[in-house]
Amino acid sequence: MKNISIELFMSHCSAGSAGANRAFSYRFTRKSNQTRLSFPNLTRTSYRFKSCSATLSLMVVMEEKPKFDADKAASLVKELRKSFNSGRTRSYEWRVSQLKSIEKMVEEKEKEITEALHKDLSKPAVEAFISEISQVKSSCKSALKELSGWMIPEKVKTSLTTYPSSAEIVSEPLGVVLVISTWNFPFSLSLDPVIGAISAGNAVVLKPSEIAPATSLLLSKLVEEYLDKSAIRVVEGAVDETTALLEQKWDKILYTGSARVGRIVMAAAAKHLTPVTLELGGKCPAVVDSNIDLKVAVRRIIAGKWALNNGQACIDVDYIITTKDFAPKLINSLKYELEQFFGKDPLQSKDISRIVSSSQFARLVKMLDEDKVSDKVVFGGQRDESQLRIAPAILLDVPEDSQIMQEEIFGPLMPILTVENLEDSFEVINSKPKPLAAYLFTNDEQLKKDFVQKISSGGMLINDTILHVAVDGLPFGGVGESGMGAYHGKFSFDAFSHKKAVLYRSFTGDASVRYPPYTAGKQRLLKALISGNIISIILALIGRSKD
Numbered sequence: 049m050k051n052i053s054i055e056l057f058m059s060h061c062s063a064g065s066a067g068a069n070r071a072f073s074y075r076f077t078r079k080s081n082q083t084r085l086s087f088p089n090l091t092r093t094s095y096r097f098k099s100c101s102a103t104l105s106l107m108v109v110m111e112e113k114p115k116f117d118a119d120k121a122a123s124l125v126k127e128l129r130k131s132f133n134s135g136r137t138r139s140y141e142w143r144v145s146q147l148k149s150i151e152k153m154v155e156e157k158e159k160e161i162t163e164a165l166h167k168d169l170s171k172p173a174v175e176a177f178i179s180e181i182s183q184v185k186s187s188c189k190s191a192l193k194e195l196s197g198w199m200i201p202e203k204v205k206t207s208l209t210t211y212p213s214s215a216e217i218v219s220e221p222l223g224v225v226l227v228i229s230t231w232n233f234p235f236s237l238s239l240d241p242v243i244g245a246i247s248a249g250n251a252v253v254l255k256p257s258e259i260a261p262a263t264s265l266l267l268s269k270l271v272e273e274y275l276d277k278s279a280i281r282v283v284e285g286a287v288d289e290t291t292a293l294l295e296q297k298w299d300k301i302l303y304t305g306s307a308r309v310g311r312i313v314m315a316a317a318a319k320h321l322t323p324v325t326l327e328l329g330g331k332c333p334a335v336v337d338s339n340i341d342l343k344v345a346v347r348r349i350i351a352g353k354w355a356l357n358n359g360q361a362c363i364d365v366d367y368i369i370t371t372k373d374f375a376p377k378l379i380n381s382l383k384y385e386l387e388q389f390f391g392k393d394p395l396q397s398k399d400i401s402r403i404v405s406s407s408q409f410a411r412l413v414k415m416l417d418e419d420k421v422s423d424k425v426v427f428g429g430q431r432d433e434s435q436l437r438i439a440p441a442i443l444l445d446v447p448e449d450s451q452i453m454q455e456e457i458f459g460p461l462m463p464i465l466t467v468e469n470l471e472d473s474f475e476v477i478n479s480k481p482k483p484l485a486a487y488l489f490t491n492d493e494q495l496k497k498d499f500v501q502k503i504s505s506g507g508m509l510i511n512d513t514i515l516h517v518a519v520d521g522l523p524f525g526g527v528g529e530s531g532m533g534a535y536h537g538k539f540s541f542d543a544f545s546h547k548k549a550v551l552y553r554s555f556t557g558d559a560s561v562r563y564p565p566y567t568a569g570k571q572r573l574l575k576a577l578i579s580g581n582i583i584s585i586i587l588a589l590i591g592r593s594k595d
Contacts (some may be wrong), residue, residue: 065334116285121292123464125279127274131278132206138221138249143195144477146275148248150239151188153274154181160266161235167262168234169357170402176235179356183236189535190520191247198247198541200458206551206587209577215555221249222323223299228290228313230304231404232360234260234456237327241302242280244540250300253277253490255293257305258286259404290336298322300544306456306527319454325533325543328526329362329456330483334513335473335499337490338374345511346381350389352487352513354440359460360408362515363485363507366457369473372466379442379464383427386440394439395432403436403459412438415452429461470495475500482506482528487513492579506530 114120136142154161158181165171165180174555212532229238238256245252254271256264268282285291294301294316301315304327317324324407334349353365370378390397403409409431415421416429421443443463446452452463467473470490477486486505490496496510506526509516517524517536525534535543559569561577569591578582 061078071486089158105586116283116289116292118292118295121283121296121396121404124253124283125224125296125298127137128253128279128281130250132221132223135278136276137246137251138284140196140199142276143249145245146194146280147188147195147243149274150243150246151185151192152400153197153270154184154188157266157270163265164262164266164470165235165260168231168260169360169404171357172399172401174399175355175357175401179340180233180236184239186518186520187240187243187537187540191243191541194538195247195541198538201550202230202423208580210551210553213551215549216553218548218550219248220548221543222544222546224251224253225300225302225544226253226293226296226298228255228257228293228301228303228305229257231257231259232357232362234263235267237304238263241304241325241540241543243546244535245300245302246280247541250542250544252281253293254280254282255290256284258284277456277485288594289373296320300325302533302535302543310531325535326526326531327362327524327533328529328531329458329482330481330526330530331366331453331456332363332485332487333473333477333484334368334487335470335477336368336370336374336378336490337470337488337492337495338371338377339491340511342381343385346378346385347488350382350385350514353462354400354460355357355389356514358403358438359462360401360404360458361514363517365462365482365487365513367453367463369465369467369470369476372468374443375464375466377425379444382442382462386428392441394428395430395435395437400440403438406433406436407437408459409433409436412457412461415450415457415459416461418451420447421450421452424463471498474498477503482526482530483513484526484530485509486517504528506534 049081055360059344063245075397115517158177162173162176165176166173171180190578199219201218204215206213206216206327206405207213227238227241227245231243234257238254242254254267256267258264264284269282271280271282291379294313297320300323302325303310307328307330310328312327314324314326334352336337336345336349349365352363353359356364368378386394394400403412413431416425416438424443424446425441426444428439428444432438438460441461442463443452445466446463451556453460457463465476467476477483482504484506486499486503487510488499488510490498490511499510500508504527507516507522507524516522520537522536523534523539524536524540525531534545566574570589573585573588576588
């Protein structure tokens with residue numbers, strides 16, 4: 049709600065015009081969804097002066113939004129837990145209805161979603177569709193197709209010890225879960241885990257990133273409009289609101305963002321023994337061999353760096369490793385293809401995103417302007433602070449102790465490191481924390497095998513970049529400092545489910561051997577049953593030992 053005060057001050061400017069000054073004010077309240085102002089109680093008055101001036105002052109006083117504090121967070125969790133405990137979210141029908149509503153929402157509001165992403169990141173419409181909208185559609189489609197199968201209990205073989213019996217693993221929803229999203233893909237990385245949480249039958253709270261405010265606001269409106277408010281909510285805000293949420297007892301938290309905040313989330317969750325899935329990041333390397341189709345490789349590297357939110361992605365290529373002999377050829381090819389993609393002046397290109405905020409812009413500029421780095425730029429790096437744009441930059445052999453090599457870049461800067469032999473790249477990669485993704489371009493089959501076996505990363509892709517996240521059958525997640533846990537497709541369902549072990553027995557087949565007193569004969573039979581050795585069991589039953 050907005051309280052608006054209109055003040056009109058009419059003053060006669062000529063000498064001797066005392067008493068000619070007039071003023072009146074009118075205060076009213078406008079609902080937030082109103083676009084036209086009306087003044088039904090305001091009477092028009094005309095003034096005739098030889099010389100006069102009129103000043104119309106429009107003062108908009110925003111009523112402070114009620115603070116979302118720990119008490120409100122607790123109330124929200126209590127409300128959602130009540131809804132979950134009623135069994136509302138557990139049914140197949142409810143889950144399908146919510147997934148279909150998300151599908152409908154994305155279909156009907158595609159234009160608004162694209163516009164919000166452009167406001168936040170200047171994200172090109174095609175990129176917004178491919179990396180955000182289509183990803184959510186695909187996740188919904190997959191969940192709707194497979195959900196009934198996911199929900200069927202998994203049969204498990206039983207042992208002779210429990211005969212006669214049957215067993216199964218039942219996937220049950222965890223309860224009330226929290227999804228804390230990030231700003232670089234603010235639509236898909238918000239709704240993709242929510243789809244998993246709904247598929248598993250949970251009540252869910254989504255906290256979008258305040259750094260992408262247009263998308264955050266849109267998500268808040270759309271979720272309220274399309275989904276079941278008794279079980280699915282959005283909480284907007286920044287640090288205070290997130291802190292209030294983290295103080296609560298959740299049944300699962302999924303966080304996407306930096307390792308620094310990931311540690312805060314994990315510490316808060318530990319107080320309640322709440323399990324977490326952390327999707328973090330790291331320095332994702334691309335090792336480039338010389339025996340490749342260079343044009344195809346370079347175009348795919350560009351697609352996984354600058355055409356992917358201008359390097360603002362947790363799985364983008366953070367740095368390249370190649371041999372000293374091949375580096376000049378690789379750099380020349382990168383320069384040529386970058387110009388083909390984004391033109392001679394990439395700052396004017398409509399096919400590349402801007403930097404999300406002034407603070408992120410300053411961080412990247414600091415990396416680029418570091419004394420021991422600035423003279424390593426071999427291409428690009430132009431900047432326009434007013435538009436928050438930085439052109440693709442290529443740097444050659446930057447020092448290992450520079451900021452650009454010590455932390456995740458998350459922007460359009462691409463260091464290229466050179467080694468004598470490509471196998472030396474393994475040592476470089478393994479000297480750093482385990483990345484979220486690792487890429488290799490080669491036609492050498494042995495090198496492929498060695499890369500897979502010797503490099504530990506959340507995901508891996510040979511001869512391309514980023515596309516592994518589009519395969520529903522592959523888990524998306526990190527290892528070590530790049531994260532823990534995984535989701536996507538069935539893995540999303542599993543991430544928000546408890547796998548409950550269930551054993552069924554009847555009252556028949558009750559053996560006295562399991563009950564005291566434990567005679568020598570009983571002990572022989574028990575040991576034989578536990579060992580599973582059929583000969584020993586037969587001998588024990590007839591009162592003889594195996595020896």
